[in-house]
Amino acid sequence: MxxxxxxxxxxxxVSERLRSAELDPNLTRAFAETFISRWDCYPLQVENGTYTQVREKLTLTHIFKHLTNARLGYKPFTIGAYxxxxxxxxxxxxxxxxxxxxxxxxxxxxxxxxxxxxxxxxxxxxxxxxxxxxxxxxxxxxxxxxxxxxxxxxxxxxxxxxxxxxxxxxxxxxxxxxxxxxxxxxxxxxxxxxxxxxxxxxxxxxxxxxxxxxxxxxxxxxxxxxxxxxxxxxxQELELPTPPPKPSPKFKKRKPRHNEPLSESLKHAISVHDFVSRYVALNEQGRGLCPFHDDHEKSFAVNKQRNYWHCFAGCLTTDGNKGGSIIDFWMKWRETHGQDGSFTETVKELREMLLS
Ligand SMILES: [Zn+2]
Structure with a gap:
Protein backbone atom coordinates (compact mmCIF):
# COMPACT_ATOMS: atom_id res chain seq x y z
CA MET A 1 0.00 0.00 0.00
CA VAL A 14 10.95 4.43 -9.47
CA SER A 15 14.64 3.86 -9.28
CA GLU A 16 16.56 3.80 -12.48
CA ARG A 17 19.59 5.26 -14.08
CA LEU A 18 18.49 7.08 -17.14
CA ARG A 19 21.17 6.54 -19.74
CA SER A 20 21.43 9.22 -22.38
CA ALA A 21 20.86 6.67 -25.13
CA GLU A 22 17.47 5.90 -23.64
CA LEU A 23 16.25 9.42 -23.98
CA ASP A 24 14.57 9.79 -27.31
CA PRO A 25 14.82 13.39 -28.60
CA ASN A 26 11.15 13.24 -29.56
CA LEU A 27 10.23 12.45 -25.98
CA THR A 28 12.33 15.33 -24.72
CA ARG A 29 10.76 17.68 -27.24
CA ALA A 30 7.19 16.64 -26.41
CA PHE A 31 7.90 16.98 -22.69
CA ALA A 32 9.35 20.45 -23.27
CA GLU A 33 6.36 21.49 -25.39
CA THR A 34 4.08 20.61 -22.49
CA PHE A 35 5.85 22.74 -19.91
CA ILE A 36 7.89 25.42 -21.63
CA SER A 37 6.09 28.65 -22.47
CA ARG A 38 9.00 30.67 -23.77
CA TRP A 39 12.34 29.82 -25.29
CA ASP A 40 14.18 33.16 -25.15
CA CYS A 41 15.39 32.83 -21.56
CA TYR A 42 15.13 30.45 -18.61
CA PRO A 43 15.57 30.30 -14.85
CA LEU A 44 18.56 28.22 -13.77
CA GLN A 45 19.02 26.92 -10.24
CA VAL A 46 22.26 28.01 -8.59
CA GLU A 47 24.17 26.42 -5.74
CA ASN A 48 22.21 27.84 -2.82
CA GLY A 49 18.94 26.63 -4.31
CA THR A 50 17.71 29.96 -5.67
CA TYR A 51 17.30 30.66 -9.37
CA THR A 52 18.92 33.16 -11.64
CA GLN A 53 17.58 34.19 -15.01
CA VAL A 54 19.73 33.16 -17.95
CA ARG A 55 19.09 35.47 -20.87
CA GLU A 56 19.93 33.06 -23.64
CA LYS A 57 17.95 30.73 -25.84
CA LEU A 58 16.61 27.65 -24.14
CA THR A 59 17.31 24.57 -26.23
CA LEU A 60 16.45 20.90 -26.08
CA THR A 61 20.02 20.30 -24.92
CA HIS A 62 19.21 22.25 -21.75
CA ILE A 63 16.06 20.19 -21.24
CA PHE A 64 18.08 17.05 -21.81
CA LYS A 65 20.69 18.15 -19.26
CA HIS A 66 17.91 18.90 -16.78
CA LEU A 67 16.61 15.36 -17.17
CA THR A 68 19.86 13.49 -17.26
CA ASN A 69 22.84 15.36 -15.77
CA ALA A 70 22.44 14.41 -12.14
CA ARG A 71 21.43 10.87 -13.04
CA LEU A 72 24.60 10.43 -15.05
CA GLY A 73 26.72 11.68 -12.18
CA TYR A 74 27.34 15.16 -13.62
CA LYS A 75 26.69 18.39 -11.79
CA PRO A 76 22.92 18.86 -11.57
CA PHE A 77 21.47 21.24 -14.13
CA THR A 78 18.03 22.22 -12.91
CA ILE A 79 15.90 24.73 -14.71
CA GLY A 80 12.53 26.33 -14.14
CA ALA A 81 9.60 26.71 -16.52
CA TYR A 82 8.06 30.15 -16.84
CA GLN A 236 -19.67 30.88 -12.15
CA GLU A 237 -20.37 33.97 -10.12
CA LEU A 238 -18.13 33.53 -7.14
CA GLU A 239 -16.52 35.94 -4.83
CA LEU A 240 -12.77 35.54 -4.95
CA PRO A 241 -10.75 36.30 -1.84
CA THR A 242 -8.97 39.62 -1.97
CA PRO A 243 -5.24 39.46 -1.44
CA PRO A 244 -4.26 40.87 1.93
CA PRO A 245 -2.85 44.38 1.70
CA LYS A 246 0.88 44.63 1.39
CA PRO A 247 2.59 45.69 4.59
CA SER A 248 3.31 49.30 3.85
CA PRO A 249 5.27 50.91 6.63
CA LYS A 250 5.29 54.63 6.14
CA PHE A 251 8.62 56.15 5.41
CA LYS A 252 9.52 59.72 6.09
CA LYS A 253 9.45 61.13 2.59
CA ARG A 254 12.36 63.17 1.28
CA LYS A 255 12.43 65.83 -1.35
CA PRO A 256 14.60 64.84 -4.29
CA ARG A 257 17.52 67.15 -5.00
CA HIS A 258 17.35 69.26 -8.07
CA ASN A 259 18.68 67.65 -11.26
CA GLU A 260 19.51 64.40 -9.55
CA PRO A 261 18.80 61.10 -11.34
CA LEU A 262 15.84 59.33 -9.73
CA SER A 263 17.85 56.28 -8.71
CA GLU A 264 20.32 58.55 -6.87
CA SER A 265 17.50 60.40 -5.10
CA LEU A 266 16.16 57.07 -3.89
CA LYS A 267 19.54 55.93 -2.61
CA HIS A 268 19.97 59.24 -0.79
CA ALA A 269 16.48 59.11 0.71
CA ILE A 270 17.26 56.35 3.19
CA SER A 271 20.20 54.15 4.14
CA VAL A 272 20.21 50.48 3.12
CA HIS A 273 20.20 49.57 6.82
CA ASP A 274 17.16 51.67 7.69
CA PHE A 275 15.25 50.48 4.66
CA VAL A 276 16.07 46.78 4.87
CA SER A 277 15.47 46.57 8.62
CA ARG A 278 11.78 47.30 7.97
CA TYR A 279 11.58 43.94 6.20
CA VAL A 280 14.33 41.80 7.69
CA ALA A 281 15.01 41.47 11.42
CA LEU A 282 18.66 42.48 11.75
CA ASN A 283 20.80 42.03 14.86
CA GLU A 284 23.38 44.50 16.19
CA GLN A 285 25.92 43.32 13.65
CA GLY A 286 23.41 43.91 10.87
CA ARG A 287 22.88 40.17 10.31
CA GLY A 288 19.56 38.43 9.76
CA LEU A 289 17.78 35.57 8.01
CA CYS A 290 18.01 36.06 4.27
CA PRO A 291 14.59 36.78 2.77
CA PHE A 292 15.68 35.40 -0.59
CA HIS A 293 16.49 31.80 0.27
CA ASP A 294 15.51 29.21 2.87
CA ASP A 295 17.95 30.48 5.48
CA HIS A 296 18.65 29.18 8.98
CA GLU A 297 22.07 30.74 9.45
CA LYS A 298 21.56 34.50 9.35
CA SER A 299 23.38 34.67 6.04
CA PHE A 300 22.03 38.07 5.21
CA ALA A 301 24.06 41.13 6.17
CA VAL A 302 23.90 44.86 5.82
CA ASN A 303 27.16 46.76 5.75
CA LYS A 304 26.35 50.07 7.42
CA GLN A 305 29.59 51.87 6.57
CA ARG A 306 29.58 50.95 2.94
CA ASN A 307 25.79 51.08 2.64
CA TYR A 308 24.97 47.81 0.89
CA TRP A 309 23.40 44.42 1.58
CA HIS A 310 24.84 41.01 0.87
CA CYS A 311 23.94 37.33 1.32
CA PHE A 312 26.79 35.06 2.44
CA ALA A 313 24.97 32.02 1.07
CA GLY A 314 25.30 33.47 -2.39
CA CYS A 315 21.98 35.07 -3.26
CA LEU A 316 22.52 37.41 -6.15
CA THR A 317 20.76 40.60 -7.11
CA THR A 318 18.50 40.50 -10.14
CA ASP A 319 21.43 41.85 -12.15
CA GLY A 320 23.68 39.07 -10.91
CA ASN A 321 25.68 41.10 -8.39
CA LYS A 322 26.66 39.85 -4.95
CA GLY A 323 25.17 42.74 -3.07
CA GLY A 324 23.45 45.96 -3.67
CA SER A 325 21.48 49.07 -2.96
CA ILE A 326 17.92 49.53 -1.74
CA ILE A 327 16.81 49.36 -5.38
CA ASP A 328 18.43 45.94 -5.82
CA PHE A 329 16.87 44.82 -2.56
CA TRP A 330 13.41 45.93 -3.55
CA MET A 331 13.66 44.47 -7.07
CA LYS A 332 14.51 41.10 -5.55
CA TRP A 333 11.89 41.48 -2.84
CA ARG A 334 9.18 42.21 -5.39
CA GLU A 335 10.32 39.33 -7.54
CA THR A 336 10.24 36.85 -4.62
CA HIS A 337 6.74 38.07 -3.75
CA GLY A 338 5.42 37.42 -7.22
CA GLN A 339 5.45 40.99 -8.40
CA ASP A 340 7.19 42.57 -11.31
CA GLY A 341 10.82 42.87 -10.21
CA SER A 342 11.93 45.01 -13.12
CA PHE A 343 13.99 48.13 -12.50
CA THR A 344 11.29 50.45 -13.89
CA GLU A 345 8.42 49.10 -11.79
CA THR A 346 10.58 48.87 -8.67
CA VAL A 347 11.82 52.42 -8.96
CA LYS A 348 8.28 53.62 -9.55
CA GLU A 349 7.12 52.04 -6.31
CA LEU A 350 10.15 53.24 -4.34
CA ARG A 351 9.56 56.77 -5.56
CA GLU A 352 6.05 56.66 -4.10
CA MET A 353 7.32 55.18 -0.87
CA LEU A 354 10.31 57.41 -0.29
CA LEU A 355 10.10 60.69 -2.18
CA SER A 356 7.77 63.60 -1.78
ZN1 LIG B 1 20.33 34.42 0.59
Whole structure:
Protein backbone atom coordinates (compact mmCIF):
# COMPACT_ATOMS: atom_id res chain seq x y z
CA MET A 1 0.00 0.00 0.00
CA UNK A 2 1.11 3.49 -0.74
CA UNK A 3 0.54 6.07 1.90
CA UNK A 4 -0.62 9.24 0.30
CA UNK A 5 1.70 11.30 2.42
CA UNK A 6 4.80 9.21 2.46
CA UNK A 7 7.11 10.84 -0.02
CA UNK A 8 9.49 7.91 0.35
CA UNK A 9 6.96 5.81 -1.50
CA UNK A 10 7.09 7.97 -4.57
CA UNK A 11 10.76 8.48 -4.76
CA UNK A 12 12.11 5.05 -4.12
CA UNK A 13 9.59 3.19 -6.19
CA VAL A 14 10.95 4.43 -9.47
CA SER A 15 14.64 3.86 -9.28
CA GLU A 16 16.56 3.80 -12.48
CA ARG A 17 19.59 5.26 -14.08
CA LEU A 18 18.49 7.08 -17.14
CA ARG A 19 21.17 6.54 -19.74
CA SER A 20 21.43 9.22 -22.38
CA ALA A 21 20.86 6.67 -25.13
CA GLU A 22 17.47 5.90 -23.64
CA LEU A 23 16.25 9.42 -23.98
CA ASP A 24 14.57 9.79 -27.31
CA PRO A 25 14.82 13.39 -28.60
CA ASN A 26 11.15 13.24 -29.56
CA LEU A 27 10.23 12.45 -25.98
CA THR A 28 12.33 15.33 -24.72
CA ARG A 29 10.76 17.68 -27.24
CA ALA A 30 7.19 16.64 -26.41
CA PHE A 31 7.90 16.98 -22.69
CA ALA A 32 9.35 20.45 -23.27
CA GLU A 33 6.36 21.49 -25.39
CA THR A 34 4.08 20.61 -22.49
CA PHE A 35 5.85 22.74 -19.91
CA ILE A 36 7.89 25.42 -21.63
CA SER A 37 6.09 28.65 -22.47
CA ARG A 38 9.00 30.67 -23.77
CA TRP A 39 12.34 29.82 -25.29
CA ASP A 40 14.18 33.16 -25.15
CA CYS A 41 15.39 32.83 -21.56
CA TYR A 42 15.13 30.45 -18.61
CA PRO A 43 15.57 30.30 -14.85
CA LEU A 44 18.56 28.22 -13.77
CA GLN A 45 19.02 26.92 -10.24
CA VAL A 46 22.26 28.01 -8.59
CA GLU A 47 24.17 26.42 -5.74
CA ASN A 48 22.21 27.84 -2.82
CA GLY A 49 18.94 26.63 -4.31
CA THR A 50 17.71 29.96 -5.67
CA TYR A 51 17.30 30.66 -9.37
CA THR A 52 18.92 33.16 -11.64
CA GLN A 53 17.58 34.19 -15.01
CA VAL A 54 19.73 33.16 -17.95
CA ARG A 55 19.09 35.47 -20.87
CA GLU A 56 19.93 33.06 -23.64
CA LYS A 57 17.95 30.73 -25.84
CA LEU A 58 16.61 27.65 -24.14
CA THR A 59 17.31 24.57 -26.23
CA LEU A 60 16.45 20.90 -26.08
CA THR A 61 20.02 20.30 -24.92
CA HIS A 62 19.21 22.25 -21.75
CA ILE A 63 16.06 20.19 -21.24
CA PHE A 64 18.08 17.05 -21.81
CA LYS A 65 20.69 18.15 -19.26
CA HIS A 66 17.91 18.90 -16.78
CA LEU A 67 16.61 15.36 -17.17
CA THR A 68 19.86 13.49 -17.26
CA ASN A 69 22.84 15.36 -15.77
CA ALA A 70 22.44 14.41 -12.14
CA ARG A 71 21.43 10.87 -13.04
CA LEU A 72 24.60 10.43 -15.05
CA GLY A 73 26.72 11.68 -12.18
CA TYR A 74 27.34 15.16 -13.62
CA LYS A 75 26.69 18.39 -11.79
CA PRO A 76 22.92 18.86 -11.57
CA PHE A 77 21.47 21.24 -14.13
CA THR A 78 18.03 22.22 -12.91
CA ILE A 79 15.90 24.73 -14.71
CA GLY A 80 12.53 26.33 -14.14
CA ALA A 81 9.60 26.71 -16.52
CA TYR A 82 8.06 30.15 -16.84
CA UNK A 83 4.29 30.06 -16.53
CA UNK A 84 3.47 32.78 -19.05
CA UNK A 85 4.69 33.25 -22.58
CA UNK A 86 5.65 36.66 -23.99
CA UNK A 87 1.98 37.38 -24.74
CA UNK A 88 1.00 36.65 -21.12
CA UNK A 89 -0.68 33.39 -22.06
CA UNK A 90 -0.42 30.06 -20.30
CA UNK A 91 -1.09 26.45 -21.22
CA UNK A 92 -0.95 25.08 -17.68
CA UNK A 93 -1.68 26.05 -14.15
CA UNK A 94 0.31 24.70 -11.25
CA UNK A 95 -1.08 24.80 -7.71
CA UNK A 96 1.73 24.70 -5.20
CA UNK A 97 1.39 23.53 -1.60
CA UNK A 98 4.46 23.44 0.56
CA UNK A 99 2.95 21.80 3.62
CA UNK A 100 1.23 18.46 3.94
CA UNK A 101 -2.23 19.58 5.02
CA UNK A 102 -2.43 22.01 2.12
CA UNK A 103 -1.22 19.28 -0.17
CA UNK A 104 -4.04 17.09 1.14
CA UNK A 105 -6.49 19.78 0.09
CA UNK A 106 -5.07 19.87 -3.43
CA UNK A 107 -5.32 16.11 -3.52
CA UNK A 108 -9.00 16.44 -2.61
CA UNK A 109 -9.42 18.94 -5.46
CA UNK A 110 -7.86 16.41 -7.83
CA UNK A 111 -10.38 13.78 -6.68
CA UNK A 112 -13.29 16.16 -7.19
CA UNK A 113 -12.07 17.05 -10.65
CA UNK A 114 -11.61 13.44 -11.57
CA UNK A 115 -15.22 12.78 -10.60
CA UNK A 116 -16.32 15.21 -13.29
CA UNK A 117 -13.85 13.82 -15.79
CA UNK A 118 -11.25 16.58 -15.56
CA UNK A 119 -7.67 15.32 -15.82
CA UNK A 120 -5.10 16.49 -13.28
CA UNK A 121 -1.48 15.59 -12.62
CA UNK A 122 -0.01 15.24 -9.15
CA UNK A 123 3.67 15.83 -8.49
CA UNK A 124 4.50 15.34 -4.83
CA UNK A 125 7.70 16.81 -3.43
CA UNK A 126 9.55 17.07 -0.16
CA UNK A 127 6.86 18.59 2.06
CA UNK A 128 3.95 19.17 -0.27
CA UNK A 129 3.53 19.07 -3.97
CA UNK A 130 2.29 20.47 -7.23
CA UNK A 131 -1.08 19.89 -8.79
CA UNK A 132 -0.90 20.52 -12.54
CA UNK A 133 -3.76 21.12 -14.95
CA UNK A 134 -2.96 21.34 -18.63
CA UNK A 135 -5.27 23.58 -20.61
CA UNK A 136 -5.70 25.04 -24.08
CA UNK A 137 -3.79 28.31 -24.44
CA UNK A 138 -5.47 30.89 -22.18
CA UNK A 139 -4.69 34.42 -21.11
CA UNK A 140 -3.02 34.76 -17.73
CA UNK A 141 -6.15 36.52 -16.46
CA UNK A 142 -8.43 33.67 -17.54
CA UNK A 143 -6.29 30.86 -16.26
CA UNK A 144 -5.90 32.55 -12.87
CA UNK A 145 -9.62 33.27 -12.60
CA UNK A 146 -10.33 29.67 -13.49
CA UNK A 147 -7.84 28.37 -10.92
CA UNK A 148 -8.95 30.65 -8.12
CA UNK A 149 -12.59 29.75 -8.73
CA UNK A 150 -11.71 26.05 -8.52
CA UNK A 151 -10.21 26.69 -5.09
CA UNK A 152 -13.28 28.58 -3.91
CA UNK A 153 -15.60 25.84 -5.18
CA UNK A 154 -13.56 23.20 -3.38
CA UNK A 155 -13.51 25.41 -0.24
CA UNK A 156 -9.74 25.61 -0.22
CA UNK A 157 -8.56 28.86 1.31
CA UNK A 158 -6.00 30.67 -0.78
CA UNK A 159 -4.99 32.74 2.25
CA UNK A 160 -4.77 31.68 5.87
CA UNK A 161 -6.17 33.52 8.91
CA UNK A 162 -2.73 35.05 9.30
CA UNK A 163 -3.28 36.61 5.83
CA UNK A 164 -0.43 34.56 4.48
CA UNK A 165 -0.80 32.71 1.23
CA UNK A 166 -1.43 28.99 1.73
CA UNK A 167 -1.72 27.84 -1.85
CA UNK A 168 0.35 29.45 -4.55
CA UNK A 169 -1.03 29.57 -8.07
CA UNK A 170 1.32 29.67 -11.05
CA UNK A 171 1.12 31.85 -13.12
CA UNK A 172 1.27 34.29 -10.23
CA UNK A 173 0.53 37.25 -12.50
CA UNK A 174 -2.39 37.96 -14.80
CA UNK A 175 -0.20 39.93 -17.16
CA UNK A 176 3.55 40.21 -17.48
CA UNK A 177 5.24 43.47 -16.65
CA UNK A 178 8.78 43.86 -17.86
CA UNK A 179 10.15 40.71 -16.24
CA UNK A 180 9.46 37.12 -17.26
CA UNK A 181 7.20 36.51 -14.28
CA UNK A 182 6.76 33.43 -12.15
CA UNK A 183 8.11 29.96 -12.82
CA UNK A 184 7.98 26.44 -11.44
CA UNK A 185 10.82 23.95 -11.29
CA UNK A 186 10.63 21.91 -14.46
CA UNK A 187 9.49 18.43 -13.38
CA UNK A 188 11.54 15.24 -13.39
CA UNK A 189 14.83 16.95 -12.63
CA UNK A 190 16.79 16.29 -9.49
CA UNK A 191 15.81 18.34 -6.47
CA UNK A 192 18.97 20.13 -5.40
CA UNK A 193 18.32 19.96 -1.67
CA UNK A 194 17.21 16.36 -1.39
CA UNK A 195 18.93 14.84 -4.42
CA UNK A 196 15.60 13.17 -5.22
CA UNK A 197 13.59 13.02 -8.38
CA UNK A 198 9.92 13.57 -7.72
CA UNK A 199 7.66 11.60 -9.96
CA UNK A 200 4.09 12.12 -10.97
CA UNK A 201 1.59 9.92 -9.21
CA UNK A 202 -2.03 8.97 -9.69
CA UNK A 203 -4.78 9.57 -7.15
CA UNK A 204 -3.79 6.44 -5.26
CA UNK A 205 -0.25 7.72 -4.90
CA UNK A 206 1.25 5.29 -7.37
CA UNK A 207 3.64 6.51 -10.06
CA UNK A 208 1.75 7.28 -13.28
CA UNK A 209 4.32 5.23 -15.17
CA UNK A 210 7.10 2.90 -14.05
CA UNK A 211 10.12 4.80 -15.40
CA UNK A 212 11.21 8.34 -16.16
CA UNK A 213 11.10 7.49 -19.83
CA UNK A 214 7.49 6.32 -19.55
CA UNK A 215 6.56 9.35 -17.46
CA UNK A 216 8.03 11.60 -20.16
CA UNK A 217 5.83 9.85 -22.67
CA UNK A 218 2.71 10.53 -20.60
CA UNK A 219 3.66 14.14 -19.93
CA UNK A 220 4.54 14.72 -23.57
CA UNK A 221 0.90 14.13 -24.44
CA UNK A 222 -1.02 15.25 -21.39
CA UNK A 223 -4.80 15.11 -21.22
CA UNK A 224 -6.02 18.68 -21.25
CA UNK A 225 -8.89 20.30 -19.44
CA UNK A 226 -11.60 21.01 -22.00
CA UNK A 227 -12.49 24.54 -23.08
CA UNK A 228 -16.10 23.80 -22.16
CA UNK A 229 -15.23 22.98 -18.59
CA UNK A 230 -13.09 26.09 -18.31
CA UNK A 231 -15.91 28.23 -19.72
CA UNK A 232 -18.35 26.71 -17.24
CA UNK A 233 -16.11 27.52 -14.30
CA UNK A 234 -15.36 31.02 -15.56
CA UNK A 235 -19.09 31.67 -15.85
CA GLN A 236 -19.67 30.88 -12.15
CA GLU A 237 -20.37 33.97 -10.12
CA LEU A 238 -18.13 33.53 -7.14
CA GLU A 239 -16.52 35.94 -4.83
CA LEU A 240 -12.77 35.54 -4.95
CA PRO A 241 -10.75 36.30 -1.84
CA THR A 242 -8.97 39.62 -1.97
CA PRO A 243 -5.24 39.46 -1.44
CA PRO A 244 -4.26 40.87 1.93
CA PRO A 245 -2.85 44.38 1.70
CA LYS A 246 0.88 44.63 1.39
CA PRO A 247 2.59 45.69 4.59
CA SER A 248 3.31 49.30 3.85
CA PRO A 249 5.27 50.91 6.63
CA LYS A 250 5.29 54.63 6.14
CA PHE A 251 8.62 56.15 5.41
CA LYS A 252 9.52 59.72 6.09
CA LYS A 253 9.45 61.13 2.59
CA ARG A 254 12.36 63.17 1.28
CA LYS A 255 12.43 65.83 -1.35
CA PRO A 256 14.60 64.84 -4.29
CA ARG A 257 17.52 67.15 -5.00
CA HIS A 258 17.35 69.26 -8.07
CA ASN A 259 18.68 67.65 -11.26
CA GLU A 260 19.51 64.40 -9.55
CA PRO A 261 18.80 61.10 -11.34
CA LEU A 262 15.84 59.33 -9.73
CA SER A 263 17.85 56.28 -8.71
CA GLU A 264 20.32 58.55 -6.87
CA SER A 265 17.50 60.40 -5.10
CA LEU A 266 16.16 57.07 -3.89
CA LYS A 267 19.54 55.93 -2.61
CA HIS A 268 19.97 59.24 -0.79
CA ALA A 269 16.48 59.11 0.71
CA ILE A 270 17.26 56.35 3.19
CA SER A 271 20.20 54.15 4.14
CA VAL A 272 20.21 50.48 3.12
CA HIS A 273 20.20 49.57 6.82
CA ASP A 274 17.16 51.67 7.69
CA PHE A 275 15.25 50.48 4.66
CA VAL A 276 16.07 46.78 4.87
CA SER A 277 15.47 46.57 8.62
CA ARG A 278 11.78 47.30 7.97
CA TYR A 279 11.58 43.94 6.20
CA VAL A 280 14.33 41.80 7.69
CA ALA A 281 15.01 41.47 11.42
CA LEU A 282 18.66 42.48 11.75
CA ASN A 283 20.80 42.03 14.86
CA GLU A 284 23.38 44.50 16.19
CA GLN A 285 25.92 43.32 13.65
CA GLY A 286 23.41 43.91 10.87
CA ARG A 287 22.88 40.17 10.31
CA GLY A 288 19.56 38.43 9.76
CA LEU A 289 17.78 35.57 8.01
CA CYS A 290 18.01 36.06 4.27
CA PRO A 291 14.59 36.78 2.77
CA PHE A 292 15.68 35.40 -0.59
CA HIS A 293 16.49 31.80 0.27
CA ASP A 294 15.51 29.21 2.87
CA ASP A 295 17.95 30.48 5.48
CA HIS A 296 18.65 29.18 8.98
CA GLU A 297 22.07 30.74 9.45
CA LYS A 298 21.56 34.50 9.35
CA SER A 299 23.38 34.67 6.04
CA PHE A 300 22.03 38.07 5.21
CA ALA A 301 24.06 41.13 6.17
CA VAL A 302 23.90 44.86 5.82
CA ASN A 303 27.16 46.76 5.75
CA LYS A 304 26.35 50.07 7.42
CA GLN A 305 29.59 51.87 6.57
CA ARG A 306 29.58 50.95 2.94
CA ASN A 307 25.79 51.08 2.64
CA TYR A 308 24.97 47.81 0.89
CA TRP A 309 23.40 44.42 1.58
CA HIS A 310 24.84 41.01 0.87
CA CYS A 311 23.94 37.33 1.32
CA PHE A 312 26.79 35.06 2.44
CA ALA A 313 24.97 32.02 1.07
CA GLY A 314 25.30 33.47 -2.39
CA CYS A 315 21.98 35.07 -3.26
CA LEU A 316 22.52 37.41 -6.15
CA THR A 317 20.76 40.60 -7.11
CA THR A 318 18.50 40.50 -10.14
CA ASP A 319 21.43 41.85 -12.15
CA GLY A 320 23.68 39.07 -10.91
CA ASN A 321 25.68 41.10 -8.39
CA LYS A 322 26.66 39.85 -4.95
CA GLY A 323 25.17 42.74 -3.07
CA GLY A 324 23.45 45.96 -3.67
CA SER A 325 21.48 49.07 -2.96
CA ILE A 326 17.92 49.53 -1.74
CA ILE A 327 16.81 49.36 -5.38
CA ASP A 328 18.43 45.94 -5.82
CA PHE A 329 16.87 44.82 -2.56
CA TRP A 330 13.41 45.93 -3.55
CA MET A 331 13.66 44.47 -7.07
CA LYS A 332 14.51 41.10 -5.55
CA TRP A 333 11.89 41.48 -2.84
CA ARG A 334 9.18 42.21 -5.39
CA GLU A 335 10.32 39.33 -7.54
CA THR A 336 10.24 36.85 -4.62
CA HIS A 337 6.74 38.07 -3.75
CA GLY A 338 5.42 37.42 -7.22
CA GLN A 339 5.45 40.99 -8.40
CA ASP A 340 7.19 42.57 -11.31
CA GLY A 341 10.82 42.87 -10.21
CA SER A 342 11.93 45.01 -13.12
CA PHE A 343 13.99 48.13 -12.50
CA THR A 344 11.29 50.45 -13.89
CA GLU A 345 8.42 49.10 -11.79
CA THR A 346 10.58 48.87 -8.67
CA VAL A 347 11.82 52.42 -8.96
CA LYS A 348 8.28 53.62 -9.55
CA GLU A 349 7.12 52.04 -6.31
CA LEU A 350 10.15 53.24 -4.34
CA ARG A 351 9.56 56.77 -5.56
CA GLU A 352 6.05 56.66 -4.10
CA MET A 353 7.32 55.18 -0.87
CA LEU A 354 10.31 57.41 -0.29
CA LEU A 355 10.10 60.69 -2.18
CA SER A 356 7.77 63.60 -1.78
ZN1 LIG B 1 20.33 34.42 0.59
Missing amino acids: YSVFSTAAYTTH ALNEQSQAKWVCFDADALHQWAELWRLAWSLQEVGVPTYLEPSRRGGHLWLFTPLLSGTEIRQFSRKLLVMEKIAEYGDDKKRRIEIYPKQDVLGEGAGSFVRLPLGVHMKTGQVYHFVDLDGKPIAPSVREQLKVLGQPSRVSSDFIATILA
